Amino acid sequence: DIQMTQSPSSLSASLGDRVTITCRASQSISSYLNWYQQKPGKAPTLLIYDASSLQSGVPSRFSGSGSGTDFTLTISSLQPEDLATYYCQQSYSTSWTFGQGTKVEIK
């Protein structure tokens, strides 16, 4: 299996802050990298696919970048509704894998 490692595991930031979450793959996955948001008690939702494509309906403050093994999810200006856990996921191999998640809290 391809291992996905996210950092940090959790973070606390103030409203309006720029937030960056990193995801590293154990081998090159080209741009087959997706980001999901999971709010407490809810099913996950897709934010970014193919490393940098914004899913329809997702606010433009979310963006993704990277290719190969290193990827980044950025929230340009943190909002109260962004309280959630964020997961990266690779779909390069026939067996997909998720990162362990990054919990974002509001200071």
Add this chain to the structure above:
Amino acid sequence: EVQLVQSGAEVKKPGESLKISCKGSGYSFTSYWIGWVRQMPGKGLEWMGIIYPGDSDTRYSPSFQGQVTISADKSISTAYLQWSSLKASDTAMYYCARADGGNSHFDYWGQGTLVTVSS
């Protein structure tokens, strides 16, 4: 409107069998993959496997291969996840989700099915 509607919560005893379902609507069920994702209490997401209902092509995570069976009945637009002998460690929320390719992403998710296994 695309919808994935999962079956209701289950409470089972260790050793019992179980089959949970995920019914798709609002799109061509046979043209998209359906995957299953486990979330144990307080933990992260784990990819279990995925099926293409059009031809029943199925792929499993090595962690779940042999532990569960994924199937689909395209005549009723429903995918399934089943266990032949549950363990307490199978207690979790299970989500189904739709993908448009075998190397794609999950664009729609079901609401989740909570499975509790306890003696």
